[in-house]
Amino acid sequence: EAGVAQSPRYKIIEKRQSVAFWCNPISGHATLYWYQQILGQGPKLLIQFQNNGVVDDSQLPKDRFSAERLKGVDSTLKIQPAKLEDSAVYLCASSLFRRGGGPNTGELFFGEGSRLTVL
Amino acid sequence: KNQVEQSPQSLIILEGKNCTLQCNYTVSPFSNLRWYKQDTGRGPVSLTIMTFSENTKSNGRYTATLDADTKQSSLHITASQLSDSASYICVVSGITGGFKTIFGAGTRLFVKA
Numbered sequence: 001e002a003g004v005a006q007s008p009r010y011k012i013i014e015k016r017q018s019v020a021f022w023c024n025p026i027s028g029h030a031t032l033y034w035y036q037q038i039l040g041q042g043p044k045l046l047i048q049f050q051n052n053g054v055v056d057d058s059q060l061p062k063d064r065f066s067a068e069r070l071k072g073v074d075s076t077l078k079i080q081p082a083k084l085e086d087s088a089v090y091l092c093a094s095s096l097f098r099r100g101g102g103p104n105t106g107e108l109f110f111g112e113g114s115r116l117t118v119l
Numbered sequence: 120k121n122q123v124e125q126s127p128q129s130l131i132i133l134e135g136k137n138c139t140l141q142c143n144y145t146v147s148p149f150s151n152l153r154w155y156k157q158d159t160g161r162g163p164v165s166l167t168i169m170t171f172s173e174n175t176k177s178n179g180r181y182t183a184t185l186d187a188d189t190k191q192s193s194l195h196i197t198a199s200q201l202s203d204s205a206s207y208i209c210v211v212s213g214i215t216g217g218f219k220t221i222f223g224a225g226t227r228l229f230v231k232a
Binding site for chain 1 (some may be wrong): 123153159160163164165168181208210220222223224225227
């Protein structure tokens with residue numbers, strides 16, 4: 001089974017430039033997440049999609065970050081304009097959604113991440 | 120406020136030794152707790168997952184324990200190997216206004232030869 005695919009793996013940009021990251025989740029996973037992981041910290045949720053609808057974007061800096069998941073499969077995360085503090089690894093994860101709970105409900109499968117350096 | 124706190128922040132051990140990592144949480148109501156291993160430059164990979172009724176779960180040399188009453192979990196690594204050098208992240212999921220997943224900051228483990 002193919003895992004979560006992300007690209008690019010690495011990106012270096014100057015502040016005020018824009019950048020876009022792409023994610024292809026595991027086939028059949030309805031839920032897709034974007035996390036920001038700053039060096040030395042745990043991942044912080046930016047946005048969660050259920051199919052192509054947004055479930056939670058409360059921690060997404062909407063003045064500069066945007067994300068979409070057209071057709072409920074692939075997703076893109078965009079930053080425009082970038083700031084120095086946006087330097088981080090951007091992780092995409094996907095999961096099956098099972099109504100009624102269960103031990104695997106919400107189990108996350110992560111991609112390798114996209115490392116962004118803003119100079 | 121839902122929180123997940125891990126200790127120690129970092130740990131250095133010699134190859135072949137055992138170690139135990141701690142996770143305390145306040146997420147309620149609780150659904151499940153997972154331990155992830157994150158190698159440098161890679162995405163996190165799930166090691167174990169436990170629900171409210173489970174006290175212990177093993178995956179090879181990794182054994183996780185859960186005390187839902189005290190809201191504490193531990194990850195024990197037996198006979199450590201150099202490849203165990205990584206960050207270990209405790210992740211707790213709860214059901215409060217929707218399914219929420221809270222990440223700890225992780226414990227950075229260094230295994231030295």
